[in-house]
Amino acid sequence: MKEPEKGLRDRLVDVGVELVAAEGAEALTLREIARRAGVSHGAPRRYFPTHLELLSAIARRGFAELAERVAPVTGDGATAPRARLTALGRIYLEFALGNRGMYALMFRHDLLESGHSGLRDTSLPLFAVLVDLVGRARPDADARAVAGSLWANLHGIAQLWGWGSLQLATASEDFTALLRTALDAHLGPEGGR
Template sequence: MIDNVYMAEDLGTRARLVQAGVELLEHGGVAAVGLRAITRAAGVSHGAPRRYFPTHRALLAAIAEAGFADLRAELGPALSGSTEPTRARLLEMARLYVAFARRRPDMFTLIFRHDLLEGAGEDLRDKTVPVVDALAKLVGGQAESQRALGLWASVHGIAMLTSTRALDLFDADVDALIVAAVDSVGE
C-alpha cells in the first residue's frame, strides 16, 4: 500500500513540475524556465526535479511534450477520419497549426527545438512523425510523403514567422498564405 501512495505522490510532483514549467514558459519564454523558478512555482524543494528528471533538458523535454500533446489535441479533428473533402481538412489543419503558434509562440518554438531536446527522454522527433504521416494520408498516401513534407515545411514556416511576428513587417494576409500553401499540393 505504501508503494501506491508513494507512486501517486511521484506522479503528482512530476506533473506539478511540468505544469509550473509550462506556465513559466507561457509567461516568460524559455529564459524563465530555470530549475529554481520551476521548483519555486511548483512549491517543491530545489532538489525535487532530480528525482524525476536527470537533467534540466529532460525537464524541458517533458514541458515540450505537454505542449506537443496540446498541439496534437488541437489538430485532432482536422486529422481524423472526417468526411470533409481533403482540401477543407488540410486548410483546417494548417489554420489550427498557425493559430497554435500565434497563441503560444514560446511553446511552439520549444516543441520543435529538437537540437536542444534530442536525447532528453521524450523522443519528440518520434512524436512529430505521426503528424506528418497523417498529413501525408490527407495529401494522398505514403507515396506523397515528399508533398506532405513540403506542405508541412510551408505551413511551419508561416507559423514560425507568425509566432515571431516577422510577418507584421509585410502586412501579410496570413490566411491567404495558408491557402496558397495548401493549394500548392493540389488534390
Template sequence: MEQGQQGSLRERLVDAGVELVLAEGSTSLGLREIARRAGVSHGAPRRYFPTHHALLSAIARRGFQELGTRFAAALAAPGSARTRLRAVARVYVEYALERRGMFELMFRHDLLEGAPPPPDQPRLRESSLPLFARMTDLVAQCRPEPDDDGGAAVAAAALWSNLHGVAQLWAWGSLPLVLSAARPPVAGAPADDPAERLERLLAAVLDAHLGPEPQ
C-alpha cells in the first residue's frame, strides 16, 4: 500500500476515535468500534498502531493539539500577562467541561506513562509540555521577582494542579453544590449565574497563587 494511503487510513482511524470519544466518552474506545466507524476491517488498526494504547494515545494527542490552539487564541488577545493567564485558565477549565471524554483520555496515567510511540511521534506526556511552558512564562511575567530559581515553574505547576481540580470537581457537580450552599438564595435577588460563579472561582485561584491583582 502506498505511503499516502497508509497515512490517510491512519488519520481516518484517529478521526473516528476522536468522534467516538466526544460522543460517547473515553470508555467507548474499543478497537472494533473505532474500525467500524472508520469503515475498515476490525484488524486494520493493528496495521497502523502496534497496540490499543498507541491508538488511544494518537487520539488523545489530538486533544492536546486542540487545547493548544485554544491556548494560542487566548494568548493572542490583548491585555496584561495576568489577564492572559486568566484567559488561559478559563480555556483550560472550559475545555475540560466541554470535552469531558477527551479530557479524561488526555490525562489517563497508563497512556501518559505508556511505551514509546513510533519514531515520528513524541510520548503523550510530552504533548503537555508546550502548554505548561506557556503557562510558566505568564506566571513568570506576573511575579515581581526574577525567576532565577525556577519558582515560576513551581507556581505554574501548583496553578495547573488547582485548575485541574476545579475542572474535575465542577464536572462532578461538587463545586457548584458547595458554592450554592455557601450562598443561599435571597428573595427578590437575581439567580446566581453558574458562568459568573466559575469566573469568580478562577479569579480566586489566581489570587491564591499569585497574590491579589494590582489595582
C-alpha cells in the first residue's frame, strides 16, 4: 500500500476511534467518519469495502489497547495466577467502564462473526490469556469452560455496572467486591486452592 493510501486508511480508523470515544458506537457511520476525516463520503469504501470492515478495524484498536493494558499482568510469572486474574479482571472492568462505546463495538456479534474482518484473530488471544491463567489457578477444571464462565460474569458486571443497575442493587460505588465474588465463584475462595 502506498504511504498516502496507508495514511488515509489509518486516519479513517483514527477518526472512528475518536468518534466512538466521544459519541458511542451508534455514531460510527461511513458518512460521519468521512466528514470528520475531511474526505468524500465514498472515500472510505476504497479502503474498507463494507461498513463492517471499517468498524472491525476500529474495534481492533480497542482490542489492541486492552491487550496492551493486560500485558504487564499476564507476563509476570512470579505472581500467583489468582493475583494475576484479579488484576486482569480489574483492568477488564476499568477498560469496559472507561471506554463504553469502544467496548460495545468490540463485542458486537456481527463484527465477530464476519469472517473477513480478522477481528477474531485480535480477540481470541486475549481469551487464550484468560484460559491460561485459569488453567494455572484451577488445574483440576476445564480451563476453557471456567474461563468462558468467568468472562461472561465479568462482561455482565461491566454491562450492569455501566447501566447503573449494580450500584443500585448492591448499594456500592466500587465493583471490587463483585470482582472478588466472581473470582471466588469460578476459582474457589481465595486461599482455598
